[in-house]
Amino acid sequence: MSMEMTAWNALYNSLHAQEDQRPFSRAAVARIYRFAHRHHRAVLAFLAFSSVLAVFTVATPLLAGRVVDAIVAGAPLSTVLSLAGLIAAIAVAEAGAGIVTRWLSARIGEGLILDLRRAVYDHVQRMPVAFFTRTRTGALVSRLNNDVIGAQRAFSSTLSEVVSNAVTLLLTFVVMLQLSWQITLVALVLLPLFVLPARRMGTRLARLERERANHNAVMSTQMTERFSAPGATLVKLFGRPEEESSAFAERAGRVRDLGVRTAMVQHVFITLLTLASALALAVVYGVGGMYALRGSLDPGAVVSLALLLTRLYAPLTALASARVEVMSALVSFQRVFEVLDLKPLIEEKPDARKVQEGPVSVEFDGVGFGYPSADKVSLASLEEVATLDTRGGEQVLHDVSFRAEPGQMIALVGSSGAGKSTIASLAPRLYDADTGTVRVGGTDVRDLTASSLRRTLGMVTQDGHLFHDTIRANLLLPRPEATDEEVWDALRRARLDGLVASLPDGLDTLVGERGYRLSGGERQRLTIARLLLAQPQVVILDEATAHLDTTSEAAVQEALTEALQGRTSVVIAHRLSTVRAADQILVLEEGRIVERGTHHELLALGGRYEELHRTQFSESRATGSDGAIDPAPAGS
Numbered sequence: 037m038s039m040e041m042t043a044w045n046a047l048y049n050s051l052h053a054q055e056d057q058r059p060f061s062r063a064a065v066a067r068i069y070r071f072a073h074r075h076h077r078a079v080l081a082f083l084a085f086s087s088v089l090a091v092f093t094v095a096t097p098l099l100a101g102r103v104v105d106a107i108v109a110g111a112p113l114s115t116v117l118s119l120a121g122l123i124a125a126i127a128v129a130e131a132g133a134g135i136v137t138r139w140l141s142a143r144i145g146e147g148l149i150l151d152l153r154r155a156v157y158d159h160v161q162r163m164p165v166a167f168f169t170r171t172r173t174g175a176l177v178s179r180l181n182n183d184v185i186g187a188q189r190a191f192s193s194t195l196s197e198v199v200s201n202a203v204t205l206l207l208t209f210v211v212m213l214q215l216s217w218q219i220t221l222v223a224l225v226l227l228p229l230f231v232l233p234a235r236r237m238g239t240r241l242a243r244l245e246r247e248r249a250n251h252n253a254v255m256s257t258q259m260t261e262r263f264s265a266p267g268a269t270l271v272k273l274f275g276r277p278e279e280e281s282s283a284f285a286e287r288a289g290r291v292r293d294l295g296v297r298t299a300m301v302q303h304v305f306i307t308l309l310t311l312a313s314a315l316a317l318a319v320v321y322g323v324g325g326m327y328a329l330r331g332s333l334d335p336g337a338v339v340s341l342a343l344l345l346t347r348l349y350a351p352l353t354a355l356a357s358a359r360v361e362v363m364s365a366l367v368s369f370q371r372v373f374e375v376l377d378l379k380p381l382i383e384e385k386p387d388a389r390k391v392q393e394g395p396v397s398v399e400f401d402g403v404g405f406g407y408p409s410a411d412k413v414s415l416a417s418l419e420e421v422a423t424l425d426t427r428g429g430e431q432v433l434h435d436v437s438f439r440a441e442p443g444q445m446i447a448l449v450g451s452s453g454a455g456k457s458t459i460a461s462l463a464p465r466l467y468d469a470d471t472g473t474v475r476v477g478g479t480d481v482r483d484l485t486a487s488s489l490r491r492t493l494g495m496v497t498q499d500g501h502l503f504h505d506t507i508r509a510n511l512l513l514p515r516p517e518a519t520d521e522e523v524w525d526a527l528r529r530a531r532l533d534g535l536v537a538s539l540p541d542g543l544d545t546l547v548g549e550r551g552y553r554l555s556g557g558e559r560q561r562l563t564i565a566r567l568l569l570a571q572p573q574v575v576i577l578d579e580a581t582a583h584l585d586t587t588s589e590a591a592v593q594e595a596l597t598e599a600l601q602g603r604t605s606v607v608i609a610h611r612l613s614t615v616r617a618a619d620q621i622l623v624l625e626e627g628r629i630v631e632r633g634t635h636h637e638l639l640a641l642g643g644r645y646e647e648l649h650r651t652q653f654s655e656s657r658a659t660g661s662d663g664a665i666d667p668a669p670a671g672s
């Protein structure tokens with residue numbers, strides 16, 4: 037195991053160990069702080085305005101007390117009116133400051149959502165293909181949406197609830213103590229009774245919240261998977277829609293139950309606090325009234341104390357429930373961090389070089405490879421399994437060596453599952469070889485920049501994926517600057533110009549989800565047109581013509597042969613007729629190259645290739661078709 041992986045495992049295990057012990061760690065809080073630090077100016081302004089608001093909160097009850105005292109003392113009308121005017125002015129100022137404070141906290145909160153979303157998106161984009169083959173899309177999308185918003189809530193509520201309320205609380209408390217420390221203490225004896233259970237409730241709510249997030253993610257997974265064109269087709273053909281519906285309903289039902297429980301826990305808690313506040317108010321009126329009747333306290337002070345108390349319990353309630361909210365929302369932060377902590381196994385080196393211009397060679401040197409096991413590339417919660425598979429890593433390729441000189445064509449043949457597509461995926465670094473080296477233009481692909489590798493290598497994959505976009509957009513993916521003329525030229529060479537021209541929207545026709553509005557062969561020809569347009573120096577074709585009938589295969593093959601002229605190519609094909617012209621044919625069995633040579637050499641050898649050829653030849657004779665075309669042998 038490499039150093040990198042050991043470190044990754046250690047990090048992974050420590051994260052999960054912590055998750056089991058407590059809802060969040062100190063390290064997570066430190067990280068949130070780093071994220072928030074970018075908004076420190078807005079945060080400071082927010083704190084300043086919150087403090088001003090706190091002063092206003094305390095000022096009004098004090099003025100109200102003064103009014104009562106003025107009335108009791110029989111002061112002139114003007115005194116009472118000016119006090120009332122002051123109260124009005126403070127109310128207006130308070131409203132203004134409230135608006136600014138809210139604006140600031142919204143700015144900070146939404147800014148944080150933006151930061152987190154960008155971080156997660158960028159990070160996920162850098163993940164290796166192995167990660168995507170394991171992860172469920174819906175679960176991932178849910179991280180980007182729900183959890184990022186949850187994380188923002190954690191931050192906003194910490195800021196607006198905790199910080200500003202703490203200031204208000206402190207100020208109110210100090211003023212109350214000055215008015216009458218006895219009454220203040222008596223009124224507050226009820227407090228610990230209500231604040232202590234808050235800790236327990238916070239943990240409980242965090243657990244409920246985590247469970248709910250998991251269920252939500254499973255539901256969005258089911259929807260993204262089933263409501264895609266291929267998924268919906270599969271359900272209609274083989275699925276059991278009733279069972280799918282009831283499984284969905286069951287989950288949605290559990291989310292409802294959890295929602296109700298969360299709401300109830302929260303509400304019971306808030307009710308307790310409100311009750312405490314009401315009881316404390318009764319204490320103030322009773323004890324304060326008694327002191328006032330004895331003459332040891334002004335009536336105005338009683339009124340001020342009562343008003344302050346109501347304002348004391350409000351931030352107190354908020355503070356206590358903020359803890360609850362912060363706890364549950366911190367879970368979201370953690371779920372986001374979990375994704376950000378996944379190490380992209382395939383990374384560009386800081387001193388990576390560009391691929392040289394012009395024709396380049398492709399070389400495999402003693403390459404061994406096994407697909408990475410789940411625990412190295414994935415997260416249990418994104419795969420929706422309890423624990424990650426540590427198995428896998430079974431060797432798929434053994435000591436594969438070959439060299440395609442610039443402009444040469446190498447063909448890979450062999451039975452299904454032999455490892456042909458795997459070899460093809462190592463050159464563009466969809467995966468990295470475990471042992472040995474893959475070189476493009478004489479340089480280890482691990483020392484090349486991703487962008488230049490992308491520009492040099494063009495690949496038509498076995499499943500020819502298209503985005504849900506227009507034909508034009510799909511074609512322009514590798515070369516956004518190509519002109520319409522070039523696009524039409526590529527279409528013509530892929531024998532697709534007739535079809536596109538006949539479509540009402542032409543190049544602007546939407547291909548549908550994953551290109552499902554096109555036939556299999558049309559889709560394949562479109563991916564070939566994309567390759568022709570990109571004009572890469574190295575072309576990798578994985579069964580590029582498999583979906584075509586023999587006539588159009590012959591035509592497309594012709595176009596491909598033309599496109600391959602002067603380019604290095606690795607061609608995978610089941611139909612041996614398409615690889616006859618290769619400079620070298622590699623016969624692959626169970627991840628090993630068992631034979632190599634030209635078509636004629638291999639036939640003369642009388643081994644596995646000859647056997648494959650014989651079976652296919654008798655098949656094509658039986659059906660009366662042979663798509664064989666012998667393109668001008670390249671490189672000779």
Ligand SMILES: Nc1ncnc2c1ncn2[C@@H]1O[C@H](COP(=O)(O)OP(=O)(O)OP(=O)(O)O)[C@@H](O)[C@H]1O
Nearest residue numbers: 169407432450451452453454455456457458459498
């Ligand atoms: N993403 C993956 N994760 C784990 N194992 C994989 C993955 N892709 C392929 N394999 C396994 O690797 C082996 C080689 O697969 P590969 O796709 O290279 O075969 P192939 O020669 O292209 O076959 P075909 O002709 O059917 O396309 C197979 O045993 C397959 O099950």
Ligand SMILES: [Mg+2]
Nearest residue numbers: 456457458498
């Ligand atoms: Mg394959």
